[in-house]
Amino acid sequence: xxxxxxxxxxxxxxxxxxxxxxxxxxxxxxxxxxxxxxxxxxxxxxxxxxxxxxxxxxxxxxxxxxxxxxxxxxxxxxxxxxxxxxxxxxxxxxxxxxxxxxxxxxxxxxxxxxx
Amino acid sequence: xxxxxxxxxxxxxxxxxxxxxxxxxxxxxxxxxxxxxxxxxxxxxxxxxxxxxxxxxxxxxxxxxxxxxxxxxxxxxxxxxxxxxxxxxxxxxxxxxxxxxxxxxxxxxxxx
Numbered sequence: 652x653x654x655x656x657x658x659x660x661x662x663x664x665x666x667x668x669x670x671x672x673x674x675x676x677x678x679x680x681x682x683x684x685x686x687x688x689x690x691x692x693x694x695x696x697x698x699x700x701x702x703x704x705x706x707x708x709x710x711x712x713x714x715x716x717x718x719x720x721x722x723x724x725x726x727x728x729x730x731x732x733x734x735x736x737x738x739x740x741x742x743x744x745x746x747x748x749x750x751x752x753x754x755x756x757x758x759x760x761x762x763x764x765x766x
Numbered sequence: 767x768x769x770x771x772x773x774x775x776x777x778x779x780x781x782x783x784x785x786x787x788x789x790x791x792x793x794x795x796x797x798x799x800x801x802x803x804x805x806x807x808x809x810x811x812x813x814x815x816x817x818x819x820x821x822x823x824x825x826x827x828x829x830x831x832x833x834x835x836x837x838x839x840x841x842x843x844x845x846x847x848x849x850x851x852x853x854x855x856x857x858x859x860x861x862x863x864x865x866x867x868x869x870x871x872x873x874x875x876x877x878x
Contacts, residue, residue, distance in 0.1 A: 685867075758808045
């Protein structure tokens with residue numbers, strides 16, 4: 652069974668500074684990887700996904716993530732954050748090769764942007 | 767933009783009452799998920815359907831929860847009887863890994 656570990660429950664960052672949110676996964680088969688963002692009292696919005704091919708994936712709102720198979724990681728980065736990026740960020744994995752499409756989520760990382 | 771619609775947005779009910787949550791997936795999406803979000807457990811997969819057939823409901827307490835897709839435009843999650851520990855936000859999502867999964871805005875359930 653797959654699992655996802657988000658190493659930081661909370662990350663405070665100053666506005667316009669770079670940020671990295673860490674995600675590690677565990678799986679015995681090939682995986683698809685996702686990052687979602689959740690703003691207060693809203694559903695989850697897809698930021699980006701890795702299915703195959705280039706290990707550097709670009710998403711919406713200036714975010715990108717890099718898939719590292721050897722380190723089983725899929726860290727999310729943004730070179731310069733804005734106040735509006737304050738939200739909860741979730742890393743997720745699915746194992747379509749294992750016959751299950753359901754997403755397994757990490758516990759989330761609360762990104763706090765300080766002015 | 768196409769969206770997943772969930773009703774109701776909020777529900778407060780008394781312990782022991784039946785609760786039904788509804789989801790209208792995006793037209794053409796053949797995979798539909800139900801998730802539950804709590805502070806303690808985070809996001810948990812309860813059940814999912816493909817082409818309206820239930821594929822996995824192992825995350826769902828079978829004695830009180832049931833999930834159905836009576837047609838391609840409606841998925842339902844029912845709790846009977848409800849308990850205070852069922853208080854959570856319930857999300858529906860539809861789509862595929864290739865296209866990405868779209869989540870609804872959720873139903874916030876409070877059982878008192």
